[in-house]
Amino acid sequence: MNARPAIESRTDAGGCTEVPVLRERGQREVFCGLTSIIWMHRKIQDAFFLIVGSRTCAHLMQSAAGVMIFAEPRFGTAVIEERDLAGLADANDELDRVVDELLARRPDIKLLFLVGSCPSEVIKLDLSRAAQRLSRKHYPGVRVLSYSGSGIETTFTQGEDACLAAMVPTLPQAAADAPPSLLVVGSLADVVEDQFRRVFDALGVGPVHFFPPRRAQALPPVGPNTRMLLAQPWLADTARLLEDRGARRLVAPMPIGVEGTTAWLHAAADAFGVPAARLDAVTAAARDRAMQALARHRERLAGKSIFFFPDSQLEIPLARFLARELGMRLGEVGTPFLHRAHLAAELDLLPRDVRLSEGQHVDRQLDRCRAERPDLVVCGLGLANPLEAEGLATKWSIELVFTPIQGYEQAADLAELFVRPLARRQKLVA
Numbered sequence: 001m002n003a004r005p006a007i008e009s010r011t012d013a014g015g016c017t018e019v020p021v022l023r024e025r026g027q028r029e030v031f032c033g034l035t036s037i038i039w040m041h042r043k044i045q046d047a048f049f050l051i052v053g054s055r056t057c058a059h060l061m062q063s064a065a066g067v068m069i070f071a072e073p074r075f076g077t078a079v080i081e082e083r084d085l086a087g088l089a090d091a092n093d094e095l096d097r098v099v100d101e102l103l104a105r106r107p108d109i110k111l112l113f114l115v116g117s118c119p120s121e122v123i124k125l126d127l128s129r130a131a132q133r134l135s136r137k138h139y140p141g142v143r144v145l146s147y148s149g150s151g152i153e154t155t156f157t158q159g160e161d162a163c164l165a166a167m168v169p170t171l172p173q174a175a176a177d178a179p180p181s182l183l184v185v186g187s188l189a190d191v192v193e194d195q196f197r198r199v200f201d202a203l204g205v206g207p208v209h210f211f212p213p214r215r216a217q218a219l220p221p222v223g224p225n226t227r228m229l230l231a232q233p234w235l236a237d238t239a240r241l242l243e244d245r246g247a248r249r250l251v252a253p254m255p256i257g258v259e260g261t262t263a264w265l266h267a268a269a270d271a272f273g274v275p276a277a278r279l280d281a282v283t284a285a286a287r288d289r290a291m292q293a294l295a296r297h298r299e300r301l302a303g304k305s306i307f308f309f310p311d312s313q314l315e316i317p318l319a320r321f322l323a324r325e326l327g328m329r330l331g332e333v334g335t336p337f338l339h340r341a342h343l344a345a346e347l348d349l350l351p352r353d354v355r356l357s358e359g360q361h362v363d364r365q366l367d368r369c370r371a372e373r374p375d376l377v378v379c380g381l382g383l384a385n386p387l388e389a390e391g392l393a394t395k396w397s398i399e400l401v402f403t404p405i406q407g408y409e410q411a412a413d414l415a416e417l418f419v420r421p422l423a424r425r426q427k428l429v430a
């Protein structure tokens with residue numbers, strides 16, 4: 001087992017912050033923002049996501065989430081029919097009727113999102129105006145907000161960014177003289193959230209709020225004494241709006257792997273004046289356990305090469321974890337969008353010779369991947385089957401978004417997600 005490193009006051013110098021990035025534009029192979037509803041509807045437990053879209057949108061959601069529905073779902077689709085395309089007045093009336101019926105049938109709904117789609121944008125249905133109209137009618141029992149999950153020029157994790165950005169204006173204002181508070185921004189599985197809350201409590205960091213909240217009415221306050229810690233790398237618009245409300249972003253890598261989690265917690269501890277020695281003491285046992293659990297996966301992964309197609313926006317934090325904690329060799333690390341400021345601490349930790357790409361020209365990238373023949377490819381569902389047929393082991397990137405992967409307790413589970421496809425491929429060729 002590797003020795004547990006001491007907690008230092010900053011991440012390693014060097015890395016590849018200035019490394020050139022290959023920017024590509026062309027055909028892309030990604031899911032649209034509607035997909036994020038699959039994890040968002042689990043997170044905010046009294047919210048409902050009403051997609052205003054076509055049968056295609058409904059089919060996407062059913063096939064992506066169908067197997068996961070075990071109770072009455074908290075999302076649905078108001079299908080835009082052909083006759084709606086002819087007259088917007090009809091579409092608005094129809095939407096009001098669907099919402100009225102839904103809210104009458106489901107008194108448990110406290111927050112309703114009207115989620116725009118390609119079809120609603122094509123017919124220029126103004127969902128923000130519809131949300132205001134419906135909110136006036138149903139508030140205070142139900143607040144109605146809107147955002148776009150359309151697939152045009154987006155990737156699926158941006159659906160969460162758009163959803164949270166729509167909520168920011170509804171957050172209460174924290175007083176200018178309120179004591180400092182920590183706002184953790186980005187959906188985390190409840191189990192992960194609970195683990196982090198226990199660590200913050202043990203450190204004496206707080207009050208701590210998580211955004212999104214589990215209940216629609218438990219909105220966290222935001223103001224000039226809010227310290228914001230991003231838990232996901234895809235929150236460009238949300239973070240900007242929170243900064244406009246006075247929140248200050250703490251610079252940290254994502255809480256992925258032992259190193260990332262420690263640096264992330266360290267950023268919070270530092271902002272609240274908690275000495276590094278205290279963080280060391282509070283987290284020592286969990287870090288030791290995680291490093292022991294990672295060691296057995298390192299044996300399987302060290303020296304193996306990995307290639308990332310741009311999909312979830314988690315690519316850079318995952319690449320950092322796999323290279324530094326598991327000894328994998330990074331080929332191309334593609335990301336749909338590179339937010340240099342939010343990922344500065346991640347970029348600092350990547351090997352200097354990493355090949356970063358942003359955006360996608362899928363044919364050219366496939367050519368590079370085939371030429372490289374990596375041991376493992378991380379990609380979207382649409383590319384996985386063809387690449388498997390060509391003899392490459394693949395990992396679906398969307399699975400990494402649905403699975404709890406943050407924090408010490410999940411580090412080994414995350415590593416195992418990369419071990420499994422390699423083991424499966426080995427069996428196939430044996």
Ligand code: SF4
Binds near residue numbers: 034
């Ligand atoms: S929003 Fe657009 S990309 Fe997404 S399922 Fe509907 S039509 Fe397809």
